[in-house]
Amino acid sequence: MTLVFTYALFALIAIIANIGVQAAVMRIYEGGLALELSVLSGTAAGLLVKYTLDKHYIFRFPTRDAVHSSKTFLLYTATGIITTLIFWGFEFGFQAIFQTNSMRYLGGIMGLSIGYVIKYQLDKRHVFR
Structure with missing residues (x-):
């Protein structure tokens, strides 16, 4: 049960990082492709936060050297492609339907939540073994 709580907490932290970076980019940059730039920036931030937390605290996965760390x-990242498509589908879907940032963020939060449940299983089986 502790693992489930910890994983959920780390998912929440990564979601906050992702959505927070998106909101910051949207405030800083209002030019062409601002939405796409914000989503890509948020995705990158969430990826880095979640990877670090998962590697060290969920899976306690030691890497031997820089090459092994890079491969891991x-x-x-590769296992995250499917879950990222789920996340983006929800986020851009909510944007298309509701046309507001707050609903887009809600869609993103929903997509990320679903994606992280799937991601745990992928990482357990294919990444941190």
Whole structure:
């Protein structure tokens, strides 16, 4: 039960990082492709936060050297492609339907939540073994 709580807490932290960076980018930059830039920036921030927390505290996965660490991160990123598509689908879907930032963020939070449940299983089986 502690693992479930910790994983959920770390998912929440990564969601806050993702949505927070998106909101910051939207405030700083209002030019062309601002929405896309904000989502990509938030995705990158959430990825880095979640990878670090998962690697060290959820899976307690030691890497042997920089090469092994890089390969582990790339594999973690690769397993995230499917879950990122879920997240983006919800976020851009809510944007298309509701046309507001707050509803887009809600869609993003929902997509991230679903994605992180799937991501745990992918990481457990394919990344941190």
